[in-house]
Amino acid sequence: MLMHQPQTASLLTRFRAVRSATMHFIAPLSPEDLMVQSCPEASPVKWHLAHTSWFFETFVLSEFIAAYKPFNPDFRWLFNSYYKALGEMPEKKLRASFSRPSLDQILAYREYVDQGIARLLDQTPEDEALRRIVLGIQHEQQHLELAATDIKHAFFTNPLQPAYTGTPEAHGRTVIAPPMSWLSYAPGFPGRPGVVDVGVTPDPAAIESFAFDNETPRHPVYLSPFRLASRLTTCAEFLAFMDEDGYNRPELWLSEGWDTAQREGWQAPLYWRRDSTARAGWRVFTLHGWQALEDLSESPVCHLSFFEADAFARWNGNRLPTEFEWEFVAAQVPAHGNLLESATLHPQAATSIPTDAAQPQQIFGDVWEWTSSPYTGYPGYKALPGALGEYNGKFMSSQMILRGGSCVTPESHIRATYRNFFHPATRWQFSGLRLARDGA
Ligand SMILES: [Fe+2]
Numbered sequence: 001m002l003m004h005q006p007q008t009a010s011l012l013t014r015f016r017a018v019r020s021a022t023m024h025f026i027a028p029l030s031p032e033d034l035m036v037q038s039c040p041e042a043s044p045v046k047w048h049l050a051h052t053s054w055f056f057e058t059f060v061l062s063e064f065i066a067a068y069k070p071f072n073p074d075f076r077w078l079f080n081s082y083y084k085a086l087g088e089m090p091e092k093k094l095r096a097s098f099s100r101p102s103l104d105q106i107l108a109y110r111e112y113v114d115q116g117i118a119r120l121l122d123q124t125p126e127d128e129a130l131r132r133i134v135l136g137i138q139h140e141q142q143h144l145e146l147a148a149t150d151i152k153h154a155f156f157t158n159p160l161q162p163a164y165t166g167t168p169e170a171h172g173r174t175v176i177a178p179p180m181s182w183l184s185y186a187p188g189f190p191g192r193p194g195v196v197d198v199g200v201t202p203d204p205a206a207i208e209s210f211a212f213d214n215e216t217p218r219h220p221v222y223l224s225p226f227r228l229a230s231r232l233t234t235c236a237e238f239l240a241f242m243d244e245d246g247y248n249r250p251e252l253w254l255s256e257g258w259d260t261a262q263r264e265g266w267q268a269p270l271y272w273r274r275d276s277t278a279r280a281g282w283r284v285f286t287l288h289g290w291q292a293l294e295d296l297s298e299s300p301v302c303h304l305s306f307f308e309a310d311a312f313a314r315w316n317g318n319r320l321p322t323e324f325e326w327e328f329v330a331a332q333v334p335a336h337g338n339l340l341e342s343a344t345l346h347p348q349a350a351t352s353i354p355t356d357a358a359q360p361q362q363i364f365g366d367v368w369e370w371t372s373s374p375y376t377g378y379p380g381y382k383a384l385p386g387a388l389g390e391y392n393g394k395f396m397s398s399q400m401i402l403r404g405g406s407c408v409t410p411e412s413h414i415r416a417t418y419r420n421f422f423h424p425a426t427r428w429q430f431s432g433l434r435l436a437r438d439g440a
Pocket of ligand 1: 081
């Protein structure tokens, strides 16, 4: 079924909005800032600018515009991230050495690709081209979030430890998060207790309604009655775990987590530093620069690995939710929250007056919530055909699922079925936790 003209026009509007959001985000950054790659997981922001354009050029323009002339043939291998079916690519750690091509050339590349997409959409392309553009939009949003977390790490690593932007508003300061309460769930229907459907079966005709292949297909799962915390775990609550020597008690930790924490010398979340002048004894680096922990104590704790989130839950006498418990609850909650568009750039304290006491707070936005679920394919999962099959499927080992988006996730990118995944030792994303327990 071909898309009609108004739909291609609205797709072009969405494409342009997402491309502009990236450029808006980099506005406070200097060309030198854009070059920094401060940890193995991160990439220079300049590379993100090029790679997202590469994605559109490789998977859309080169395939759907007859006799397409690439901006620069070398860019096809230079800005490939991990798609081995397309050939060789530079080692990831070399991305910081890309002083050439210049930033001006990268910006011209973006412009060239933008014009190509506009031209293609003007020609009423086939449905598959439109699906690829939608995928490219989602891909660009993922890289915008990565640019935010990568520049945060870059600035933290810089001896001057500059702020990305302005001074923080006193969000955490005057707000006291409400006490955490338990919300009870007994999933299922009469005749089918405990059985719920999760995931997505895409409608091939609804091109603009998007889900990644790893969210498919929709399928039943069994959930025992469970309880979920009404809000995220706060910095103050995590400090209590630290004060009870949580980082140094092996009985609280998974074996691999203990070994990692010992090897890395973890005694606090990433971006926390001891500070004897701060009342709470710590300060925290944010995209707004340093803040005293006491000003953030009611805000959700973030930059935790899965191992720290899991150890905290065990110390607390509870556990992390499974990804399907989380999804079952999130499917009943509107997908709004403290996301990128709110421009806070940091998780915010839960409000003391919930709009609906029966619904959990902070489900979407603030921090990605570690779950106890490993990242695997759903029953009947099929990766996309061709090189795009490498997008998600090949990472289905040794990674854990996170749900819900963060304060730097674009709002139009997140949904209840969305599955983020990282290695359990990962800390540089805005990752935190929400507690769960057995029994309604
Ligand atoms: Fe990518």
